[in-house]
Amino acid sequence: MTDHVSVSQAAGAGSAPLLRVNDVTLKYKTAEATISATEKVSFSVNSGERCILLGPSGCGKSSLLKAVGGYMKPESGTIEVNGRRVEGPGADRIMVFQEFDQLLPWKTVIQNVMFPLIVARRYSARDAEAMAREYIDKVKLSRAVNSYPHMLSGGMKQRVAIARGLAMKPDILLMDEPFASLDALSRRTMQDELLELCNSTKVTVLFVTHSIAEAIRLGHRILLLSAHPGRVRSEIDDVDRAIARYGSPLALEKEVHKVLFMKDSQ
Amino acid sequence: MNSIFPDYRLDEVDTAPAAAVEPIGWSGQLLASAGAKRAAVLIVLAGLWEGYAIFLDNSLVFPRLSETIVTMFELLLSGTLPERIVTSLEYLAIGYSTGIVLAAALTILAISSKFGTVFLETVTAMLNPLPAIALLPLALIWFGLGMGSIIFVIVHSVLWAVALSTLTGFRNVSQTLRMVGRNYELRGLSFVWRILVPAAFPSILAGLKIGWAFAWRTLIAAELVFGVSSGRGGLGWFIFENRNRLEIPAVFAGLLTIILIGLIVEYVVFGAIESRTVKKWGEQARQ
Numbered sequence: 168m169t170d171h172v173s174v175s176q177a178a179g180a181g182s183a184p185l186l187r188v189n190d191v192t193l194k195y196k197t198a199e200a201t202i203s204a205t206e207k208v209s210f211s212v213n214s215g216e217r218c219i220l221l222g223p224s225g226c227g228k229s230s231l232l233k234a235v236g237g238y239m240k241p242e243s244g245t246i247e248v249n250g251r252r253v254e255g256p257g258a259d260r261i262m263v264f265q266e267f268d269q270l271l272p273w274k275t276v277i278q279n280v281m282f283p284l285i286v287a288r289r290y291s292a293r294d295a296e297a298m299a300r301e302y303i304d305k306v307k308l309s310r311a312v313n314s315y316p317h318m319l320s321g322g323m324k325q326r327v328a329i330a331r332g333l334a335m336k337p338d339i340l341l342m343d344e345p346f347a348s349l350d351a352l353s354r355r356t357m358q359d360e361l362l363e364l365c366n367s368t369k370v371t372v373l374f375v376t377h378s379i380a381e382a383i384r385l386g387h388r389i390l391l392l393s394a395h396p397g398r399v400r401s402e403i404d405d406v407d408r409a410i411a412r413y414g415s416p417l418a419l420e421k422e423v424h425k426v427l428f429m430k431d432s433q
Numbered sequence: 434m435n436s437i438f439p440d441y442r443l444d445e446v447d448t449a450p451a452a453a454v455e456p457i458g459w460s461g462q463l464l465a466s467a468g469a470k471r472a473a474v475l476i477v478l479a480g481l482w483e484g485y486a487i488f489l490d491n492s493l494v495f496p497r498l499s500e501t502i503v504t505m506f507e508l509l510l511s512g513t514l515p516e517r518i519v520t521s522l523e524y525l526a527i528g529y530s531t532g533i534v535l536a537a538a539l540t541i542l543a544i545s546s547k548f549g550t551v552f553l554e555t556v557t558a559m560l561n562p563l564p565a566i567a568l569l570p571l572a573l574i575w576f577g578l579g580m581g582s583i584i585f586v587i588v589h590s591v592l593w594a595v596a597l598s599t600l601t602g603f604r605n606v607s608q609t610l611r612m613v614g615r616n617y618e619l620r621g622l623s624f625v626w627r628i629l630v631p632a633a634f635p636s637i638l639a640g641l642k643i644g645w646a647f648a649w650r651t652l653i654a655a656e657l658v659f660g661v662s663s664g665r666g667g668l669g670w671f672i673f674e675n676r677n678r679l680e681i682p683a684v685f686a687g688l689l690t691i692i693l694i695g696l697i698v699e700y701v702v703f704g705a706i707e708s709r710t711v712k713k714w715g716e717q718a719r720q
Contacts, residue, residue: 238612256615266609272714273631286627287617317715 183250184211185371186235186339191244193230193397204230205397207244210390212339217365217372219386221379223427227397228375232343235373236262248338258287261337265344267324270316270331277303277312280331288335302334303327305364322353326360333364339371346381358384379420379427383410391427401426496682505686514671514690521652521667522694524580528587529648533641535588536595541625543596544603557597565590565651569658583655590647595640602636603629635716642703649698653691 188211193204204227212218220228233239235246237256246253248260261283263269270279280299284290290298303312306326316324325345332340346354358381365372376382382389386406393400403409403423413419463469479498486497496504508514543553565586572582606629614628630637656669666674668687675683 236612236616238615256612256618258616258618260616262612262616264609264612266607268607269609269613271610271613271628271631272716273634273710283617286619286623315714 185214185216185249186212186373187245187247188231188235189245189247191231191234191246192242193227193234193239194242195230195239203227203396205392208392208397208399209244210399210402212371212373212388214371215369217374217385217387219382219389220373220375220392221382221389221423221427222377222392222397222400223394224377225394225397226392227394228377228392229343231397232262232341232373232375235339236260236341258283258335259338260341261332261335263325263328263332263340263342263345265347267316267321267348269328270324272316275313275315276308276319276327279316279327280334283331283335298334299330302330305333305367306330306360320353321349322357325349325357329361329364333368333370337370339373342372342374344376347376347378354381361385379423380416383416383419383423389423391423393427493679493681496685500682501685501689504682505689508683508686514686517666517668517671517687518690518694520665521656521669524583524667525587525648525652528584528652529591529645531584532588532591532644532648533595536592536599536640536644539592539596540599540603541622543600544625544629550600553596553600557593557600560589561593561597563589565647566654566658569655573659578659582659583652586651586655587648590651591644594647595637595644598636598640598643599633602633602640605636606632635711638703638706638711642699645698645703646695649691649695 189209190207191209192206194201195204196202208227208231210218220231222228230239234241235248235253237253237260253260271282274282277296277299280303281290281292281295284295284298285292288295300309300312303309306329308323308326308330311319311323316327319327328345346357349357362385364370372385374382374385376385383406386403389403389406391400391402392398406419410416410419413422457465482498486492486495486500489495492500505514539553543549568586568589569582572585576582576585610628610632614624619627652667653669653672656667657673659670668691672684672687675681675687
């Protein structure tokens with residue numbers, strides 16, 4: 168039925184994966200009930216890889232990302248980064264959020280990028296500034312280093328957040344639909360720039376999106392999640408090969424759409 | 434001209450556009466400025482005061498503005514008024530800063546547990562509407578006639594207003610900013626100091642302004658009731674004394690001084706803080 172996607176959690180052979188998610192069940196409580204966000208989800212991400220969590224709303228992809236970030240405790244199962252169990256938020260896993268208010272409004276662009284370098288990495292102000300400038304250059308915001316966030320457009324704010332994340336040189340960058348609030352044109356530009364940045368920094372990325380096109384453009388690997396409760400439906404372990412198989416990214420997009428929205432009974 | 438749309442030739446519309454920015458000249462700027470409007474209002478009010486006082490011709494009830502200003506300058510030069518101002522501001526500084534420190538301590542205790550939050554909310558809701566002056570008789574019994582009682586009522590007037598707005602500010606800090614702070618492994622007091630306080634600063638500043646206004650009113654009122662402690666009285670006591678001596682222009686001079694100090698703190702002190710903080714960050718002091 169889905170010969171193009173291997174329904175497996177087979178991790179890349181060879182070296183141990185950087186991130187390992189084992190049988191993770193996530194639940195959250197509302198006033199009325201306990202809701203299952205994901206059920207026994209397993210996957211792993213290798214160093215340098217861009218792994219995309221793709222699925223409709225309600226598939227628990229953001230919850231999974233929050234759990235890797237350490238903001239949510241799994242009901243059962245384990246999450247390990249570099250062999251260490253995730254127990255809480257930490258600067259080895261930097262989050263980039265969708266919300267523009269992730270920047271500290273009382274700090275300028277460069278101060279925002281320097282902030283975690285100083286408080287979490289204990290850099291001196293001078294080293295932090297040099298590092299921050301380097302990464303602000305990379306996201307092409309050198310002209311805005313001394314601007315406050317409220318003076319920036321949405322796309323520029325997300326660039327600052329990405330620079331701030333990359334400057335920390337985290338083990339893994341966790342991105343929660345970072346471009347979803349942008350207009351279509353900026354989104355496209357930001358995707359291209361992110362690809363360039365990832366290729367030059369070799370950062371490992373776990374990226375959440377509900378856009379199939381975005382997943383295909385950005386990912387080495389895509390995990391397709393189904394909703395209520397979230398489960399891994401299938402996995403595209405090599406996006407380039409899948410594109411070659413289907414002839415074009417658009418054809419792959421259609422196929423992924425079919426897989427995501429097929430009825431379970433079929 | 435090279436255009437990708439054959440029906441559209443760029444050079445046809447490329448005539449010199451009208452100037453986008455037209456200077457309005459200094460006279461236009463002056464008329465438009467808020468400062469000029471405010472000055473005009475002040476001049477009209479001064480004229481009304483002077484005119485009515487001349488019409489009434491009874492400086493025991495309502496002295497002329499010019500008389501009041503002359504008296505004020507005499508009192509300023511003689512050193513009487515500056516001494517009273519210093520005394521009042523000294524009480525105020527002690528009471529205000531004590532109130533803020535207590536408010537900070539209370540709020541930090543309050544946000545560290547659910548129970549603490551409910552406790553502070555309840556106590557604030559109960560005590561905030563209680564006018565500080567109503568506590569004065571009690572304060573007299575507890576702290577005696579003098580500085581202690583005045584400081585006590587000022588602290589009461591500042592504490593709840595500042596605590597309430599700080600707590601509100603902390604609770605309105607967005608979930609995203611909190612997660613960002615925790616991402617950088619900030620915990621406890623450094624989380625409060627580096628994330629919560631600056632993020633809630635617009636609210637905190639609004640609370641500080643309200644606290645200042647309460648404290649200033651409370652101080653003057655308390656001094657009117659008993660101003661002399663160890664032979665020194667503040668502005669409130671100055672007004673009270675001069676009324677007893679029927680030195681009405683001096684009473685007006687005292688009132689004018691109170692207004693002026695209020696305006697200076699509001700516009701100069703808090704204005705400077707605002708333009709260095711919330712205005713630069715694209716926010717407003719909010720309640």
